[in-house]
Amino acid sequence: MTVPVPSSASLDVPRHAASDTSDTSSTNDGGDDGWEDVEPEDESQSIIGLFSDDIYPDVRSLLKDTKERYSFDLAKVQKDLELDFFGTVKLINYIRSEVKKGVQKPDVSSRSLFDDDVYLKPVIEDDALLYNLDDIALDDDGLQSENHRKTDTEAQLREVQEELCRLQEQFSNYRLAVQQSLNVQLSNDDDDPPQPTNVDRNDARRSITEEVDSDYFKSYSYNAIHESMLKDTVRTDAYRDFIYDHKGLFKGKTVLDVGCGTGILSMFCAKAGAKKVIAVDNSSIIEKARVNVFANGFGDVITCIRGKIEEIKLPVPQVDIIVSEWMGYGLLFEAMLDSVIWARDRYLAPGGLMVPSHATLRIAPFADPDFVDSHVSFWRNVYGFDMSSMLESVHNEAIIAGTKTSSVVGDSAVFLQLPLHTITVEELNFLKTFELTIAHDVPRLDGWLIWFDIFFLTSPTAKLKNGALPWELRKEGLVAFTTGPFGPETHWQQCVLLIQPEGEKPVPLQKGQVIRGQIGYQKKKKDARALDIEVRWSIDDCSSSRHQTWSLQ
Template identity: 65%
Template sequence: MSASIQQPQGRPVADEVLSDTDSTASDHLDLTNDEEWQDVEPDVESQPMVGLFSADVYPDVRSMLKASKEKYNFDLRKVIKELDLDFLGSIKLVNYIRSEVKAGNTKPDVSSRTLFEDDIYMKPVLEDDALLYSLEDLDDEPENAVEGKQSETDKERNAEKRVLELQEELERLRGQFSDYRLAVQRSMNERLLEDEGPSSSSTSEREVGKAADRIQEADSDYFTSYAYNAIHESMLKDAVRTDSYRDFIYENKHLFKDKVVLDVGCGTGILSMFCAKAGAKMVIAVDNSNIIEKARQIIYDNGFGDVIKCLRGKIEEVVLPVPQVDIIVSEWMGYCLLFEAMFDSVIWARDRYLAPDGLMVPSHATLRIAPLADPDFIASHISFWHDVYGFNMSSMLEGIHDEVLVRTTNPSTVAADSAVFLDLPLHTITTEELTFVKDFQVTLKEDIDALDGWVIWFDIFFMRSCTSKLPENAIPVQLKKEGFVAFTTGPDGPETHWQQGVLLINRGEKEPVPLKKGQVIKGKVGYRKKEEKSRLLDIEIQWDAEGAEKGDQKWSLQ
């Protein structure tokens, strides 16, 4: 999820990973005695599957589908085909059936797709429902196959068919996943903003419990959204992001040689494999999404099964096989840097597991802000609704200024050089410092007819030592010229999957004021979670352009 002087060579990370506990370390690192290493053995088509109409657990999707046909006269493939359901429609169908069965109806009506079109059926009825992760493969399941008896010819035919369809399928799933994740995030937001009524001392415990339940449900949705291929494809294809991690690891193999590395939120395992290839002695890859199962197989297929250990769960809850690690690598960055609150978990892992002289990869981040003057965007995104084919659709503007838009901004619309409003030294920053109000100041570099909004982005830096200091107002492109690894997610750099956060100003009936080149705009930027432990983010900006233009507005990132 994320977005990196020739400096004196930093002190090498300590080789004595476990200091004076060598005998204990040997026990931990004796891979021949670690039964959990069997996890990386290939386990083709053997993921346990809960039945559609019962609590029975079947060894794989084929067995479950067969039982549904024989015991309950229900053919899931046939229904999906007859209703011409796409991937999202199939998800809704499964959740609709499970919700009906849960309510006591073992013969749900599936005669029309209109019965389960509501987005409520995007939310899994079963936590970690393995069937939802198998829907994209149903077309490849031979209907009359006997368990374990598929012929070599059939396998070759299916493989050839899959290769021919792969590109089309990936593009389709990318679009479908975007819709799915949007629906999940909308559902998260609705629950988190649910009106619970006035609090009182007599109901405080119940209210706290309800809030905790909402957070837990939202957290589950968050990890579910990372179980699908499309989001990982998007991140892996972000060359700015992935190349930066690869370049730093491969160009500094001496830092990784014989070290123990922790990969927090490993996803497909790409960063773990970079570290293993660079010579790490042991890499612990942790993820709480079902993607960890695919990561295990990927790691095994690429020959790193004896180096990389995959653990399923939250980093705060899993038990690592070692008491401390030399390096923590993680791609934790969200939109406007802190959306999704994954960095909280990385900080927890740092404080719990990182050796005193250990290395954070990346090591530093900065948040930047700049004023936006983009009349074309305002015309197409805002003014458009006032006259649509001669009709007034202004009601569509309700709430349109309340949310942070994730967009790619044209550099020509950025009306001033950006200002850093927060430095994040990853080795020392605390979670408390991620809720803040910071000052900023920018100077307009051109005349503008109106201040239309603000643009926020972040820069990422990879320094070689935990004691390395980031130069003041560091610019990634300048550091890269000096041999360091860094990247920007700003308008002036190559596009990344994070793009930029665009915060449009809501003027109501108030007309904008033209501003002149050289005018100074001073202000404050505040970041705050929607509520405690929420992954959603509120951003507030106050600004004053020498009295000519003032404002104070809050936006939500959800």
């Protein structure tokens, strides 16, 4: 997970179920304001064919002709693939895009062929078929169910279109905002004047911690962060593939989803056959998750609960499986793993399964002059102005960015293994050793690169081989992924630690030189979500060593 925080103007305004706002039978005493976009139903709206430019007066005519002329039964495909509203939208846009390419018989054997969100975007502007999806599944007598009115379909489609119009830049703005918010809160904590008593001092610190926590959970109330995570196919596909490929592990089981967000992982588990899923989140996103759960027919399986896992009471004494997407930048930023471990120790039954089961942290030597120029030299000339004052802490702040494989100038080393079934919170503050070998000559060492790998093993007793690589396990049919530069980019990207230069002349490194050192993670405060990352290192056992600390916040 990541931590964007939206602007204060939009705080605490969760969107609720569509049924709360879309009753078109009610009157509007305030006049016509707010209803400009609602157009009267046009029963004679023409519909363009799927495989031709032919025009049809209604959906039934299109379905009949398409079946007879092109041997394609749209209603049957929808039913066989168990497509919901969004799935049907994707199917139609997929078919139209394939036909546009010249494919006369698009392959619709699996929903995975058109599961990409790109197919939510209409191929034809104002496609009337998309506004009449409920007509595809008519009762035998040709009458529609009262639960599937056209106005609901239009409202859903408008919502899809609104989501497609959101700018990706919003995610970056949110992330910057939360960093600034955490900085202010933690700075206030450090600068607090002495309090009259220990009780008052503890109350003040507790209040600040609660405010930081409040900002953290509010940040997950907004669509942009969840959109970013769901569109991270490396992340989401891994969870989906593990759950669907191992339905035997989930069938008839009770599952706890810690930090459920939109409810996607809970619904994966329910569809895989879980008997009961308890979805927990302390953000108001839980309200949308509830709507998602019921909209997809899982209301009798999934129970959504709002609150911190440490403070709520589950409706069951134990669970068989805990699933959670708890990972932050540099793996441990946000400290959400603390809550997952608490849930494991409190609720997971003996022999229960953690999903994912293992994580590893890696470090590698980093050299990239262009990257340094874009983040350091940049400040010396900004539109012709000298802004060198911004360089004051530039080498003390961890940078989250996607990096090139060529910037990794040596082998990587695992410095921490996290077996999720046994790891403790105390082990998340650490100082570990590492050893790296330079792969080729470089003019200087610019910094360190940190990333993590995630593994989904099927047994609580399964051991992860030391130094295991995700692509090696995938060859064995297991599910795993990397957030490093050698794999597809994820929303976590990598953590870059730029080294403060020493002296005026850079020190070149040669192929084969060995770097030995220690790396440590330390929470800034006991209950903080930010981290300090410390690295100590020396080259070729040189008597002089270097030491630097970076903040990830």
